[in-house]
Amino acid sequence: MARPQARPLSPHLSIWKWGPHMALSILHRVTGSSLAIVGALGLVWWLTAAASGPAYYAFFLEQASSWYGYVVMVGITWAFFQHLFSGLRHFVLDVGAGYELKTNKSWSLLIPVAALFTTAAIWLSIFAGKL
Amino acid sequence: MGNGTGIGRVRGLGSAKSGTHHWINQRITAVGNLLLVLWLIFSLLQLPSLDYLAVTAWLAKSWVAVPMILMLISIFYHLRLGLQVVIEDYVHEDGTKFATLLLLNFYAIGGAALGIFAIAKIAFTGAAS
Numbered sequence: 532m533a534r535p536q537a538r539p540l541s542p543h544l545s546i547w548k549w550g551p552h553m554a555l556s557i558l559h560r561v562t563g564s565s566l567a568i569v570g571a572l573g574l575v576w577w578l579t580a581a582a583s584g585p586a587y588y589a590f591f592l593e594q595a596s597s598w599y600g601y602v603v604m605v606g607i608t609w610a611f612f613q614h615l616f617s618g619l620r621h622f623v624l625d626v627g628a629g630y631e632l633k634t635n636k637s638w639s640l641l642i643p644v645a646a647l648f649t650t651a652a653i654w655l656s657i658f659a660g661k662l
Numbered sequence: 663m664g665n666g667t668g669i670g671r672v673r674g675l676g677s678a679k680s681g682t683h684h685w686i687n688q689r690i691t692a693v694g695n696l697l698l699v700l701w702l703i704f705s706l707l708q709l710p711s712l713d714y715l716a717v718t719a720w721l722a723k724s725w726v727a728v729p730m731i732l733m734l735i736s737i738f739y740h741l742r743l744g745l746q747v748v749i750e751d752y753v754h755e756d757g758t759k760f761a762t763l764l765l766l767n768f769y770a771i772g773g774a775a776l777g778i779f780a781i782a783k784i785a786f787t788g789a790a791s
Contacts, residue, residue, distance in 0.1 A: 564748055567741035574737070575777040578730075581717050582780035588714040611699065618692055625689070657707070 551639035558643070559617045562610040570607045605654055613646040688743045694736030698729055718784050727785040734777040742770035 547553065580591035594600050620638055623629045629638060705726070709716055720726055745766050753759040 560748060563741075563744050567745050571737060571741055571773055574734075575773050575780070578721075578777050578780035578784075581714070581721060582783045585714045588717075592713070615696060618696070622689070622692075653703070653707070 550636070552635055555617055555620070555639045555642060558613060559621075562614040562617075566607065566610050566614055569603065570610065573603065573607060605650065608653060609646060609650040612649045613643065616642045616645050684743055684746075688740065691736045691740035691743070694732070695740055698733035698736055701729060702733060718788075721781060721784045722788055724785070727781050730781050731778050734774050734781070738770045738774035738777075742766060745770075 577591065577595075580588045595604065620629070620642060623638075629635055705720075706712065709720060721730065746763060749759065749762050749766065753762050
Protein backbone atom coordinates (compact mmCIF):
# COMPACT_ATOMS: atom_id res chain seq x y z
CA MET A 532 0.00 0.00 0.00
CA ALA A 533 1.48 3.32 -1.03
CA ARG A 534 1.70 5.76 1.84
CA PRO A 535 3.26 9.19 1.93
CA GLN A 536 6.27 8.81 4.21
CA ALA A 537 6.77 12.39 5.30
CA ARG A 538 3.40 13.16 6.85
CA PRO A 539 3.44 16.01 9.35
CA LEU A 540 3.19 15.01 13.01
CA SER A 541 2.20 17.23 15.89
CA PRO A 542 4.90 17.95 18.50
CA HIS A 543 4.82 14.94 20.74
CA LEU A 544 5.96 13.42 24.04
CA SER A 545 9.52 14.66 23.83
CA ILE A 546 8.83 18.38 23.98
CA TRP A 547 6.08 18.82 26.57
CA LYS A 548 6.74 19.37 30.27
CA TRP A 549 5.12 16.61 32.31
CA GLY A 550 1.99 17.60 34.19
CA PRO A 551 -0.54 15.70 36.32
CA HIS A 552 -3.04 15.37 33.42
CA MET A 553 -0.38 13.72 31.21
CA ALA A 554 0.57 11.33 34.00
CA LEU A 555 -3.12 10.52 34.54
CA SER A 556 -3.67 9.96 30.84
CA ILE A 557 -0.84 7.45 30.51
CA LEU A 558 -1.86 5.82 33.83
CA HIS A 559 -5.32 5.29 32.31
CA ARG A 560 -3.70 3.31 29.48
CA VAL A 561 -1.31 1.40 31.73
CA THR A 562 -4.01 0.43 34.24
CA GLY A 563 -6.46 -0.38 31.45
CA SER A 564 -3.97 -2.61 29.66
CA SER A 565 -2.97 -4.43 32.85
CA LEU A 566 -6.61 -4.95 33.84
CA ALA A 567 -7.27 -6.28 30.34
CA ILE A 568 -4.51 -8.88 30.67
CA VAL A 569 -3.88 -9.67 34.36
CA GLY A 570 -7.32 -8.73 35.69
CA ALA A 571 -9.37 -10.48 33.00
CA LEU A 572 -7.17 -13.62 33.04
CA GLY A 573 -7.37 -13.73 36.84
CA LEU A 574 -11.16 -13.46 36.73
CA VAL A 575 -11.48 -16.24 34.12
CA TRP A 576 -8.99 -18.39 36.04
CA TRP A 577 -11.06 -18.00 39.22
CA LEU A 578 -14.28 -18.99 37.37
CA THR A 579 -12.77 -21.97 35.55
CA ALA A 580 -11.16 -23.10 38.82
CA ALA A 581 -14.58 -23.03 40.49
CA ALA A 582 -16.05 -24.96 37.55
CA SER A 583 -13.25 -27.56 37.64
CA GLY A 584 -14.09 -29.01 41.06
CA PRO A 585 -12.90 -28.76 44.67
CA ALA A 586 -9.36 -30.12 44.17
CA TYR A 587 -8.39 -27.58 41.52
CA TYR A 588 -10.22 -24.78 43.36
CA ALA A 589 -8.14 -25.56 46.45
CA PHE A 590 -5.00 -25.13 44.33
CA PHE A 591 -6.36 -21.79 43.06
CA LEU A 592 -7.09 -20.60 46.61
CA GLU A 593 -3.60 -21.62 47.69
CA GLN A 594 -2.09 -19.41 44.95
CA ALA A 595 -4.52 -16.55 45.59
CA SER A 596 -3.85 -16.48 49.34
CA SER A 597 -0.07 -16.65 48.98
CA TRP A 598 1.96 -13.44 49.34
CA TYR A 599 2.24 -13.05 45.54
CA GLY A 600 -1.49 -13.70 45.19
CA TYR A 601 -2.19 -10.78 47.51
CA VAL A 602 0.31 -8.57 45.67
CA VAL A 603 -1.53 -9.26 42.38
CA MET A 604 -5.01 -8.80 43.89
CA VAL A 605 -4.11 -5.53 45.64
CA GLY A 606 -2.49 -4.38 42.39
CA ILE A 607 -5.59 -5.24 40.36
CA THR A 608 -7.81 -3.47 42.90
CA TRP A 609 -5.71 -0.31 42.64
CA ALA A 610 -5.58 -0.50 38.83
CA PHE A 611 -9.38 -0.96 38.74
CA PHE A 612 -10.17 2.09 40.87
CA GLN A 613 -7.51 4.20 39.17
CA HIS A 614 -9.02 3.28 35.78
CA LEU A 615 -12.58 3.72 37.08
CA PHE A 616 -11.98 7.20 38.52
CA SER A 617 -10.05 8.46 35.52
CA GLY A 618 -12.72 6.88 33.33
CA LEU A 619 -15.32 8.97 35.16
CA ARG A 620 -13.10 11.98 34.44
CA HIS A 621 -13.29 11.03 30.77
CA PHE A 622 -17.10 11.10 30.95
CA VAL A 623 -16.91 14.65 32.33
CA LEU A 624 -14.46 15.66 29.58
CA ASP A 625 -16.74 13.97 27.00
CA VAL A 626 -19.56 16.41 27.76
CA GLY A 627 -17.10 19.29 27.29
CA ALA A 628 -16.60 20.17 30.95
CA GLY A 629 -13.47 20.31 33.07
CA TYR A 630 -11.04 21.72 30.54
CA GLU A 631 -10.21 24.89 32.52
CA LEU A 632 -6.53 24.63 33.48
CA LYS A 633 -7.01 24.77 37.23
CA THR A 634 -10.04 22.44 37.27
CA ASN A 635 -8.29 19.96 35.02
CA LYS A 636 -5.18 19.97 37.17
CA SER A 637 -7.01 19.54 40.47
CA TRP A 638 -9.06 16.59 39.21
CA SER A 639 -5.89 15.02 37.83
CA LEU A 640 -4.24 15.33 41.23
CA LEU A 641 -7.29 14.15 43.17
CA ILE A 642 -7.96 10.95 41.20
CA PRO A 643 -4.78 9.01 42.13
CA VAL A 644 -5.38 9.93 45.80
CA ALA A 645 -8.99 8.68 45.60
CA ALA A 646 -7.85 5.42 43.93
CA LEU A 647 -5.19 4.77 46.59
CA PHE A 648 -7.66 5.63 49.37
CA THR A 649 -10.36 3.25 48.03
CA THR A 650 -7.86 0.43 47.51
CA ALA A 651 -6.51 0.90 51.04
CA ALA A 652 -10.04 1.04 52.53
CA ILE A 653 -11.08 -2.22 50.85
CA TRP A 654 -7.94 -4.19 51.72
CA LEU A 655 -7.69 -2.84 55.27
CA SER A 656 -11.30 -3.93 55.84
CA ILE A 657 -10.45 -7.40 54.46
CA PHE A 658 -7.33 -7.77 56.60
CA ALA A 659 -9.13 -6.34 59.65
CA GLY A 660 -11.87 -8.95 59.16
CA LYS A 661 -9.28 -11.73 59.13
CA LEU A 662 -7.76 -10.76 62.49
CA MET B 663 -5.18 12.27 5.46
CA GLY B 664 -7.63 11.23 2.79
CA ASN B 665 -10.12 13.94 2.06
CA GLY B 666 -12.92 11.56 1.20
CA THR B 667 -12.00 11.23 -2.46
CA GLY B 668 -12.26 7.84 -4.12
CA ILE B 669 -8.51 7.41 -4.47
CA GLY B 670 -8.02 8.37 -0.79
CA ARG B 671 -10.36 5.60 0.28
CA VAL B 672 -8.64 3.08 -2.01
CA ARG B 673 -5.33 3.91 -0.34
CA GLY B 674 -6.85 3.21 3.06
CA LEU B 675 -6.68 6.82 4.20
CA GLY B 676 -9.37 8.81 5.88
CA SER B 677 -12.30 7.70 7.96
CA ALA B 678 -13.45 4.09 8.04
CA LYS B 679 -16.87 5.46 9.14
CA SER B 680 -16.93 3.29 12.23
CA GLY B 681 -15.15 5.52 14.76
CA THR B 682 -18.28 6.82 16.49
CA HIS B 683 -19.66 3.31 16.92
CA HIS B 684 -16.37 2.24 18.55
CA TRP B 685 -16.38 5.32 20.80
CA ILE B 686 -20.00 4.91 21.92
CA ASN B 687 -19.61 1.18 22.58
CA GLN B 688 -16.52 1.85 24.67
CA ARG B 689 -18.59 4.20 26.85
CA ILE B 690 -21.58 1.83 27.07
CA THR B 691 -19.37 -1.05 28.19
CA ALA B 692 -17.55 1.32 30.57
CA VAL B 693 -20.84 1.99 32.38
CA GLY B 694 -21.57 -1.76 32.29
CA ASN B 695 -18.20 -2.50 33.87
CA LEU B 696 -18.66 0.24 36.45
CA LEU B 697 -21.95 -1.20 37.70
CA LEU B 698 -21.20 -4.91 37.35
CA VAL B 699 -17.62 -5.00 38.70
CA LEU B 700 -18.59 -2.85 41.71
CA TRP B 701 -21.47 -5.30 42.26
CA LEU B 702 -18.98 -8.22 42.10
CA ILE B 703 -16.52 -6.58 44.52
CA PHE B 704 -19.17 -5.77 47.12
CA SER B 705 -20.83 -9.19 46.71
CA LEU B 706 -17.50 -10.95 47.29
CA LEU B 707 -16.90 -8.80 50.38
CA GLN B 708 -20.35 -9.84 51.68
CA LEU B 709 -19.82 -13.59 51.17
CA PRO B 710 -19.20 -15.39 54.47
CA SER B 711 -16.41 -17.43 52.86
CA LEU B 712 -14.63 -17.73 49.53
CA ASP B 713 -14.17 -21.50 49.76
CA TYR B 714 -15.35 -23.90 47.06
CA LEU B 715 -18.86 -24.62 48.37
CA ALA B 716 -19.67 -21.01 49.23
CA VAL B 717 -18.46 -19.67 45.88
CA THR B 718 -20.10 -22.32 43.67
CA ALA B 719 -23.40 -22.13 45.57
CA TRP B 720 -23.33 -18.35 45.13
CA LEU B 721 -22.43 -18.51 41.40
CA ALA B 722 -25.19 -21.06 40.76
CA LYS B 723 -27.95 -18.59 41.69
CA SER B 724 -29.63 -17.15 38.62
CA TRP B 725 -29.48 -13.56 39.91
CA VAL B 726 -25.72 -14.07 40.24
CA ALA B 727 -24.98 -16.16 37.14
CA VAL B 728 -26.81 -13.79 34.78
CA PRO B 729 -25.07 -10.56 35.91
CA MET B 730 -21.76 -12.47 35.95
CA ILE B 731 -22.28 -13.47 32.29
CA LEU B 732 -23.25 -9.90 31.38
CA MET B 733 -20.16 -8.67 33.23
CA LEU B 734 -17.88 -10.98 31.22
CA ILE B 735 -19.41 -9.73 27.95
CA SER B 736 -19.03 -6.10 29.04
CA ILE B 737 -15.46 -6.56 30.31
CA PHE B 738 -14.16 -8.45 27.28
CA TYR B 739 -15.93 -6.13 24.82
CA HIS B 740 -14.49 -3.10 26.61
CA LEU B 741 -10.96 -4.50 26.76
CA ARG B 742 -11.10 -5.44 23.08
CA LEU B 743 -11.99 -1.86 22.16
CA GLY B 744 -9.43 -0.38 24.53
CA LEU B 745 -6.50 -2.59 23.58
CA GLN B 746 -7.36 -2.05 19.91
CA VAL B 747 -6.70 1.68 20.35
CA VAL B 748 -3.46 0.98 22.24
CA ILE B 749 -2.26 -1.39 19.50
CA GLU B 750 -3.19 1.04 16.72
CA ASP B 751 -1.29 3.80 18.51
CA TYR B 752 1.93 1.92 19.16
CA VAL B 753 2.22 -0.83 16.52
CA HIS B 754 3.00 0.88 13.22
CA GLU B 755 4.14 -1.94 10.94
CA ASP B 756 1.11 -3.12 8.96
CA GLY B 757 1.74 -6.87 9.20
CA THR B 758 2.48 -6.85 12.94
CA LYS B 759 -0.51 -4.61 13.56
CA PHE B 760 -2.81 -6.97 11.66
CA ALA B 761 -1.46 -10.02 13.53
CA THR B 762 -1.71 -8.30 16.94
CA LEU B 763 -5.30 -7.20 16.30
CA LEU B 764 -6.17 -10.74 15.19
CA LEU B 765 -4.67 -12.11 18.39
CA LEU B 766 -6.60 -9.53 20.42
CA ASN B 767 -9.90 -10.64 18.86
CA PHE B 768 -9.13 -14.29 19.62
CA TYR B 769 -8.17 -13.38 23.20
CA ALA B 770 -11.31 -11.29 23.81
CA ILE B 771 -13.79 -13.78 22.37
CA GLY B 772 -11.98 -16.84 23.74
CA GLY B 773 -11.63 -15.37 27.25
CA ALA B 774 -15.29 -14.33 27.37
CA ALA B 775 -16.42 -17.76 26.10
CA LEU B 776 -14.29 -19.58 28.69
CA GLY B 777 -15.63 -17.48 31.55
CA ILE B 778 -19.26 -17.72 30.42
CA PHE B 779 -18.96 -21.48 29.98
CA ALA B 780 -17.53 -21.84 33.50
CA ILE B 781 -20.46 -19.90 35.00
CA ALA B 782 -23.00 -21.85 32.93
CA LYS B 783 -21.44 -25.15 34.01
CA ILE B 784 -21.66 -24.20 37.69
CA ALA B 785 -25.19 -22.86 37.30
CA PHE B 786 -26.55 -25.82 35.35
CA THR B 787 -24.75 -28.74 36.99
CA GLY B 788 -24.74 -27.32 40.52
CA ALA B 789 -21.82 -27.41 42.89
CA ALA B 790 -20.06 -30.75 42.47
CA SER B 791 -18.98 -31.88 45.91
